[in-house]
Amino acid sequence: xxxxxxxxxxxxxxxxxxxAVYGLIALGYTMVYGVLTMINFxxxxxxxxxxxxxxxxxxxxxxxxxxxxxxxxxxxxxxxxAMLLCGGLGVIIERVAYRPLYARGASRLGPLITAVGASIxxxxxxxxxxxxRMKVYATHLLFPSSWRFSLFGVSISALTxxxxxxxxxxxxxxxxxxxxxxxxxxIRAVAEDRETASLMGIDVGRTISLTFFLGSAxxxxxxxxxxxxxxxxxxxxxxxxxxKAFTAAVLGGIGNIRGAMLGGLxxxxxxxxxxxxxxxxxxDVVAFAALILALVFKPEGLFGERDADKEKI
Amino acid sequence: xxxxxxxxxxALILGAAVFAPLLAPNDYVVGVLARICLxxxxxxxxxxxxxxxxxxxxxxxxxxxxxxxxxxFLASPHFGLHLPFALAMLIVTLSAAVSGVLIGAPTLRxxxxxLAIVTLGFGEITYICLVNLDRPINITGGPNGLISIDxxxxxxxxxxxxxxxxxxxxxxxxxxxxxxxxxxxSRIGWQWQAIREDxxxxxxxxxxxxxAKLQAFAIGAxxxxxxxxxxxxxxRSVFPDNFLLQESINVLAMIILGGIGNVLGVILGAAVMVALPEMFRELALYRLLAFGAILMLVMILxxxxxxxxxxxxxxxxxxxxx
Amino acid sequence: MCAGILRLSKPISDAxxxxxxxxxxxxxxxxVAALHGIDIEVGQxxxxxxxxxxxxxxxxxxxxxxxxxxxxxxxxxxxxxxxxRLPTRTIIGRGIALVPEARRIFGRMTVWENLMLGxxxxxxxxxxxxxxxxxxxYSLFPRLRERINQYAGTxxxxxxxxxxxxxxxMARPRLLLMDEPSMGLSPAYVDQVFDIIQEINxxxxxxxxxxxxxAVALSIARRGYVLQNGLxxxxxxxxxxxxxxxxRRAYLxxx
Numbered sequence: 062x063x064x065x066x067x068x069x070x071x072x073x074x075x076x077x078x079x080x081a082v083y084g085l086i087a088l089g090y091t092m093v094y095g096v097l098t099m100i101n102f103x104x105x106x107x108x109x110x111x112x113x114x115x116x117x118x119x120x121x122x123x124x125x126x127x128x129x130x131x132x133x134x135x136x137x138x139x140x141x142x143a144m145l146l147c148g149g150l151g152v153i154i155e156r157v158a159y160r161p162l163y164a165r166g167a168s169r170l171g172p173l174i175t176a177v178g179a180s181i182x183x184x185x186x187x188x189x190x191x192x193x194r195m196k197v198y199a200t201h202l203l204f205p206s207s208w209r210f211s212l213f214g215v216s217i218s219a220l221t222x223x224x225x226x227x228x229x230x231x232x233x234x235x236x237x238x239x240x241x242x243x244x245x246x247x248i249r250a251v252a253e254d255r256e257t258a259s260l261m262g263i264d265v266g267r268t269i270s271l272t273f274f275l276g277s278a279x280x281x282x283x284x285x286x287x288x289x290x291x292x293x294x295x296x297x298x299x300x301x302x303x304x305k306a307f308t309a310a311v312l313g314g315i316g317n318i319r320g321a322m323l324g325g326l327x328x329x330x331x332x333x334x335x336x337x338x339x340x341x342x343x344x345d346v347v348a349f350a351a352l353i354l355a356l357v358f359k360p361e362g363l364f365g366e367r368d369a370d371k372e373k374i
Numbered sequence: 375x376x377x378x379x380x381x382x383x384x385a386l387i388l389g390a391a392v393f394a395p396l397l398a399p400n401d402y403v404v405g406v407l408a409r410i411c412l413x414x415x416x417x418x419x420x421x422x423x424x425x426x427x428x429x430x431x432x433x434x435x436x437x438x439x440x441x442x443x444x445x446x447f448l449a450s451p452h453f454g455l456h457l458p459f460a461l462a463m464l465i466v467t468l469s470a471a472v473s474g475v476l477i478g479a480p481t482l483r484x485x486x487x488x489l490a491i492v493t494l495g496f497g498e499i500t501y502i503c504l505v506n507l508d509r510p511i512n513i514t515g516g517p518n519g520l521i522s523i524d525x526x527x528x529x530x531x532x533x534x535x536x537x538x539x540x541x542x543x544x545x546x547x548x549x550x551x552x553x554x555x556x557x558x559x560s561r562i563g564w565q566w567q568a569i570r571e572d573x574x575x576x577x578x579x580x581x582x583x584x585x586a587k588l589q590a591f592a593i594g595a596x597x598x599x600x601x602x603x604x605x606x607x608x609x610r611s612v613f614p615d616n617f618l619l620q621e622s623i624n625v626l627a628m629i630i631l632g633g634i635g636n637v638l639g640v641i642l643g644a645a646v647m648v649a650l651p652e653m654f655r656e657l658a659l660y661r662l663l664a665f666g667a668i669l670m671l672v673m674i675l676x677x678x679x680x681x682x683x684x685x686x687x688x689x690x691x692x693x694x695x696x
Numbered sequence: 697m698c699a700g701i702l703r704l705s706k707p708i709s710d711a712x713x714x715x716x717x718x719x720x721x722x723x724x725x726x727x728v729a730a731l732h733g734i735d736i737e738v739g740q741x742x743x744x745x746x747x748x749x750x751x752x753x754x755x756x757x758x759x760x761x762x763x764x765x766x767x768x769x770x771x772x773x774x775x776x777x778x779x780x781r782l783p784t785r786t787i788i789g790r791g792i793a794l795v796p797e798a799r800r801i802f803g804r805m806t807v808w809e810n811l812m813l814g815x816x817x818x819x820x821x822x823x824x825x826x827x828x829x830x831x832x833x834y835s836l837f838p839r840l841r842e843r844i845n846q847y848a849g850t851x852x853x854x855x856x857x858x859x860x861x862x863x864x865x866m867a868r869p870r871l872l873l874m875d876e877p878s879m880g881l882s883p884a885y886v887d888q889v890f891d892i893i894q895e896i897n898x899x900x901x902x903x904x905x906x907x908x909x910x911a912v913a914l915s916i917a918r919r920g921y922v923l924q925n926g927l928x929x930x931x932x933x934x935x936x937x938x939x940x941x942x943x944r945r946a947y948l949x950x951x
Contacts, residue, residue: 100487161674170430173490174630175673177432177623181666189659243812243819250802250813256764257800262788262817262867300619304498307491342506349495356488357480 070215072333078221078290080329081228085283086306087313087321088235089151089276095252095316096272097163102176103154105303106183107277110150111143111284112294113187116196118142123199132203132223140227143285144278151277152270154179160266180299187296195295198288224286231282232322235275239318248272252316301345305332308352314362324362387638391544395537404536408608410648411543412601417628417640418550419597424626425635426558427590428570429481430490432622433497436477437595439504439617441470441602443514446612449524452515459526463603470599471592478591482584497622504614519613526607539608546604547641550597554637557593566590620662627665630672633679642681714776715740715871715902716761721770723753723760730756732926733770736904738871743893743903745913745934748923754906755797757923758875761904762794763787774871789817793869797876797906799860803849807840810848810859814866826866833862836892854885861889865896872896874905878912890916914938 086108093101118139122130158175200220208219239245250258251268259265287302288294309328313320331351336344355362395404416438423431448455448462457465477496481489508516526533526542533539557563565586568576577583606612624647632643647668651661672679716738723731730753738744748754759765761772763784772780779787793814802810811833815826834841837858843851848859857877864872877893878886886909894916897903907913914920914934922930922937930937 094487098487100491158670158674162677170424170428170486170634171673171677173430173487174626175670177626178666178669178671178673181623182663182670183666185660185663185666189663243816246805246809246813247816249805253802253804254800257796257802258813259764259784260762260788260794260796260800261813261863262785263813264785304491304494311488340506343502346499346502349499353480353492353495356484356492360484360488 068337069334070213072337073330074215074217074221076330076333077326078224078228078329079333080309080326081225081232082283082286082290082325083302083306083309083329084232084322084325085228085279085286086302087310087325088232088318089280090307090310091313091315091318091321092248092272092276094310096248096255096269097159097172099159099163099172100176100307101154101159101273101276102173102303103158103179103183104151104276104280105299105301105306106180106187107147107150107154107299108280108284108287108302108306109294109296109299110183110187111147111281112288112298113191113196113284114143114146114281115139115285115288116198116294119198119203123202130202135203136223136227139285139289140282143281147281147284148274148278151273151280154277155270155273180303184296184299191296193296195293198292198294200289200292203289220289224290227282227286231279235279236318238275244271304352305345305348308348308355310362311352311360312355312362317362320362327363384638387641388548395540401536404540406648406652408536408540408543410645411540411547412605412608413625413628413648414547414641414644415543415550415601415604416598416625417632417644418547418554418637419594419601420625421629421635421637421640422554422557422566422597423590423594425629425640426563426570427566427587428486429478429587429590430486431493431591431594432490432619432626433477433493433495433500434594434598434625435617435619435622436497436500437470437474437598438602438605438621439500439612439614440473440595441466441599442606442612442616443504443520443602444469444599445603445606446520446523449607450520451522452520456524459524459528459607463600466603467596467600470602471596473599474591474593474595475588477595478588482587494619494622497619501614501617501619504617514614515612517614519611519616521611523606523610523612525610526604533607539604543604546600551637551641558637562586562589623669624665627669629679631668631679633681636679636681639679639681643679713740714738715742715774716904717771717773718757718761719771719773721757721760721772722768723756723765723770724768725756725765729768730926731760731767734923734926734928736921736928738902738904740902741897741900742919743897743905743917745910745917745920746904746906746923747908747910747913747920747937748906749908751925752923753926754923755875756926758794758797758873758906761787761873762792788867791868791870792873793864793867793871794873795860795864795875795877798879799853799856801848801856801859801863803847806845806847807851807859808844810863811840811866814863817867829866829868833865836865836895837862853880854882854888857881857885857889858892861892861896865901869901871902871904874903876906876908878907878909886912910937 086104089104089107090101093099093104119135122135122138158179159172162171162175204218204220206218209216239248247258247263247268248271250261250263251265255265305328306325309324310321311324312327313322313324328348328351332344332348335347339347394407398404398407416434420431420434423429423434444466445462447453448457448465477493481492484492504514505517507513514520533542565576565581568579568581569583569586573583605616628643628647629640630643631646632641633639647665651658714737716736718734718736720733720735721731722729722733734757736746736757746754746757756765760767763779763782767780770780771778774790774792777790779790802813811830815829818826839855840858840862843855848856851859861877874893877889881889890912893903893905905913905917914937917934920932920934920937921928930940932940
């Protein structure tokens with residue numbers, strides 16, 4: 062018992078880092094849900110592809126033997142291509158898989174099914190081109206394990222700090238964009254009332270594409286961070302991470318940006334707490350159970366509003 | 375041309391189904407035919423939930439799994455029970471129906487996307503439980519599953535050849551097909567359609583949406599559970615990996631391909647999706663990729679599927695309110 | 697109202713160049729035809745009103761003009777250019793603004809943000825012009841100035857109407873369409889709103905307004921159309937319509 066108590070703070074920190082990444086992915090879900098009222102099932106796969114892109118760049122850089130690999134310049138080189146390419150991928154998915162359906166006014170079932178299809182296509186395309194075995198991030202070359210420090214008896218690695226920092230910066234950046242810029246206003250307008258938004262002269266289609274870009278870029282960044290943290294990536298990782306991030310988005314109130322971030326942190330802590338206290342094999346069950354309980358009892362999440370016209374029913 | 379096929383199809387299909395195994399070149403092919411029947415059953419079950427009632431259940435495989443494992447509990451050395459086939463299958467069906475109600479109940483107030491995710495979650499939870507409930511008490515046999523399951527037997531005659539299984543499955547399939555048509559054209563069928571098109575309006579018209587939805591879940595689950603029992607008695611074993619999420623997706627793809635809501639269409643979808651990978655063995659690696667692509671292409675290009683005329687319910691065009 | 701009141705459409709005065717012209721517009725809502733071929737003309741600088749009861753097709757007409765509904769046949773021309781097939785955002789960019797029925801303000805955003813959204817079409821212009829327009833809107837609607845940072849969803853119906861109008865004005869439209877501005881407002885507010893509409897017109901904006909409240913609409917309009925079941929059944933000067941017995945009976949509640 063004492064064992065558990067002593068490692069709990071450690072797990073808390075781990076949970077926060079994990080949660081921050083969940084929050085990043087959750088933002089993608091929540092933004093798309095905000096503007097289209099649909100769940101982008103393929104988002105988890107975008108996250109996975111981000112991880113692969115980061116791995117490819119890292120492997121390339123190591124191969125070039127440029128000498129000292131310091132995260133200060135290597136990290137942006139991993140993040141930026143992943144974010145840009147994943148952003149672009151998100152836009153492509155939207156244009157190819159979703160737009161033909163919601164433009165047609167198809168029922169909710171339609172885009173959901175194409176989303177599942179897109180998710181499978183991406184997973185398997187990755188498996189076929191990259192191989193079924195996992196890839197490994199040589200994180201130790203970037204963040205030597207000696208880079209850590211102690212805080213109240215808890216040992217925190219530099220990598221954990223960096224992940225927390227990068228995630229927080231990205232989330233804050235998005236928040237500023239949404240709340241304070243004209244573009245953000247357009248996105249919020251489209252999310253609230255698409256028809257009236259077009260009456261403002263807003264190009265609704267382009268705004269939706271942009272929303273996908275932003276959400277997917279964040280997902281790509283999350284992929285790189287997770288790759289660095291867990292070091293092992295495989296083509297299935299998008300599935301479970303995606304489901305959990307979606308849970309986080311729901312916990313925080315789907316469509317609510319602040320909620321997605323906080324939901325992510327909450328879920329990260331719950332999950333790492335559960336895996337410490339209960340059998341780790343069941344940690345996924347905890348996440349799903351949290352999701353189901355949330356949806357059944359408080360579907361609007363912690364921060365959402367009970368939208369009368371946005372039929373949750 | 376497709377429309378003409380639909381008109382003559384019942385006779386054609388019946389004839390083909392009865393004679394097919396006799397024309398099959400070898401026993402392996404007969405096995406494939408039997409598998410088509412099993413998947414067609416699953417497709418019909420899911421068709422009731424998704425196609426008739428409009429409830430996107432992504433965790434359908436859970437009922438398949440529950441049915442299989444319950445049969446395994448009742449007819450194998452695992453718990454020492456060896457109930458007769460008919461009795462075991464009755465219990466299997468009832469348990470599956472009950473689990474359908476239990477899983478469906480929390481989802482009643484949820485809208486399409488959320489319903490899908492929650493059912494997906496239940497499917498995953500079921501899988502995780504099947505894999506992990508072998509400690510501290512061995513209930514499910516863990517990752518290695520359960521083996522030495524009894525085959526079906528009727529009045530002493532034991533079924534052990536593929537061709538016998540095939541005809542057994544075919545009879546069940548026929549019964550479920552008839553039941554599907556009956557349900558579709560019955561009062562509950564109309565209620566499901568009303569709910570599928572516009573749930574709020576249906577409720578306003580006096581439809582007891584709660585009961586109707588639970589009935590859809592229960593019936594769909596019962597069919598899947600029955601199919602699960604059949605699988606267990608055929609394979610003589612059950613493993614958690616028989617019931618991965620992928621199977622839920624496969625069955626969904628079958629009904630999408632064949633035409634959501636179209637009883638014969640989903641059977642065609644099942645046949646196509648089981649037979650094609652067999653015919654293109656070399657492309658096995660691409661099978662899943664193809665399934666995903668099918669889901670996308672069908673929805674984008676021909677949402678009503680191969681056979682269906684009806685297609686998916688349409689949302690009223692939101693831009694026109696007066 | 698029976699067919700006997702069908703009037704011939706009087707040509708409008710040639711002195712006012714035509715700003716908006718609907719020619720034989722047929723429009724559908726789903727499978728149902730909502731407009732069966734209507735002709736409307738609005739001259740520059742005029743206030744024209746479109747009267748009619750529920751489900752007469754008034755809102756469909758407004759939506760067809762701005763492109764939210766594409767006409768099945770017929771054309772919409774704005775300042776000589778045919779705009780019927782253009783996407784809504786382009787039509788808005790041409791200088792038309794719509795204050796929608798039930799206001800449709802963005803409740804989750806502040807007054808200021810709503811107004812800035814109204815100016816979205818002018819995002820290329822220098823900030824000063826926009827700030828200036830904000831000022832004009834605040835002087836027209838002093839209540840809004842008091843509530844700049846308030847969330848629009850928490851305001852009263854009358855205040856929301858003002859916000860919706862101010863938001864539309866931020867686009868500096870040459871043609872302003874208004875769908876039932878009096879709906880749900882107390883008589884005091886109605887008077888206020890219509891005074892402001894007149895002021896807006898005086899400052900140079902052409903106005904087409906749709907109303908059930910015929911009395912107040914005809915009191916500020918120069919001309920009017922009466923729409924019934926998707927057809928124009930009367931078209932005349934406001935004065936003539938006010939005097940017409942059947943119009944008075946049907947819409948003004950008089951005998």
